[in-house]
Structure formats: structure tokens, C-alpha cells
Amino acid sequence: MALNTLQDLLVEELKDTYSSETQIAKALPKMAQAATSPQLKAAFEKHLVETQNQVKRLETIFQQLGESPEGNDCEATEGLVKEGEELMGEQADPQVLDAGLIAAAQKVEHYEIASYGTLATWATELGHTQIADLLKQTLNEEKTTDEALTALAESRINSAAE
Ligand code: FE
Ligand code: FE
Ligand code: FE
Numbered sequence: 001m002a003l004n005t006l007q008d009l010l011v012e013e014l015k016d017t018y019s020s021e022t023q024i025a026k027a028l029p030k031m032a033q034a035a036t037s038p039q040l041k042a043a044f045e046k047h048l049v050e051t052q053n054q055v056k057r058l059e060t061i062f063q064q065l066g067e068s069p070e071g072n073d074c075e076a077t078e079g080l081v082k083e084g085e086e087l088m089g090e091q092a093d094p095q096v097l098d099a100g101l102i103a104a105a106q107k108v109e110h111y112e113i114a115s116y117g118t119l120a121t122w123a124t125e126l127g128h129t130q131i132a133d134l135l136k137q138t139l140n141e142e143k144t145t146d147e148a149l150t151a152l153a154e155s156r157i158n159s160a161a162e
Contacts, residue, residue: 010122011065015072017056017115023077024108025051027084035101036094037104040152043103047145054138079109102153109146116142 003009032044062069077158084104092100116139123132 006122008127008149010119010128011067012072013115013119013122014058014061014065014067015069017112018055018062018069018118019072020074020077020112020115021051021058023074023081025055025114027081027158030088031084031101034088035098037098037152037156040098040101043145043148044101045049045150047105047141048147049069054141057134057138062129064131076111079110080104080111083107088105099153102149104152106146106149109142109149112142113139113146119131 003012013102025048026050028044031064032041032048035041035044038127059069084101087097087100090097120132120135120139123129
């Protein structure tokens with residue numbers, strides 16, 4: 001697709017983000033299963049529910065724009081998910097694996113924070129106020145998740161892995 005306008009770029013990046021979220025929705029149950037800490041499992045399960053809702057939010061946005069969500073696979077998420085799968089395939093001490101799972105998840109959240117921050121700015125610039133609000137809701141969920149993972153890493157999980 002030719003990118004002639006900022007609107008074209010917005011749609012292209014929304015498609016990438018839709019691909020990203022659907023991949024994350026598939027990966028989170030595996031990460032919850034691989035986690036040992038009950039708090040970490042709970043954090044992944046909570047974010048799975050949020051992620052499913054984020055997918056729906058994006059579908060609402062595509063409807064409002066009259067565009068299809070399909071057509072741009074997110075290769076960055078593919079890579080990040082693959083790294084997580086590699087980690088889960090290792091023989092690892094449970095606490096060490098938890099520390100690794102947090103790191104893998106935070107890489108995904110940081111990618112999402114960058115994506116949604118950009119998308120919200122472009123939507124605002126283009127006058128799509130409602131769409132920008134939806135994108136900011138998701139952005140806040142990603143930030144809150146990232147902070148919750150940092151808190152888990154700093155509390156007991158990292159000290160247990162030492
Ligand atoms: Fe997300
Ligand atoms: Fe991407
Ligand atoms: Fe997320």
C-alpha cells in the first residue's frame with residue numbers, strides 16, 4: 001500500500017498493532033502456564049483479559065475508519081514471542097525462569113507503549129478524537145502492566161533468583 005498521507009500511515013501502523021495484539025493474546029496463556037510465582041501467573045492472566053479487550057478496541061477503530069484490520073504482520077512481535085518461546089524451552093530453575101519471563105514480557109510492553117504512544121499522537125493530529133481516546137486507554141493499560149511487572153521483578157522474584 002502506498003503511504004501518501006499520515007492517515008495511510010496511521011492505518012498501516014494500526015494493522016501492525018492488530019497483528020501484534022493477536023499474537024500476544026496467543027502467547028500470554030503459555031507464559032502464565034510457564035510462570036511459577038502465583039503473582040506473576042495472575043499478572044499474565046489479568047493482562048490476557050486486557051489484551052483481548054485491546055483487540056476489540058482496535059476492531060472498533062477499524063470499523064470507525066472503514067478499514068480492515070488484516071494485512072500487516074508484526075514481525076517485531078513475532079521475534080519477541082519467539083524469544084519468549086526459546087526461554088520457555090530451556091531447562092531452568094523456576095525462579096530464574098520467572099525473572100526471564102518478566103523480562104520477555106516487558107520487552108513486549110515497551111514495544112506496545114511505543115506503538116500506542118505514536119498512534120494516539122497521529123490520531124489526535126488527524127482530528128480522530130474518539131480513536132485517540134481509545135488508543136490512550138490501551139496505552140495506559142500497557143504502562144500499568146509494565147509497572148506491575150517491574151514491581152514483581154524488584155520485589156521477590158529477582159531476589160529469589162540470586
Ligand atoms: Fe496490548
Ligand atoms: Fe510491529
Ligand atoms: Fe500489553
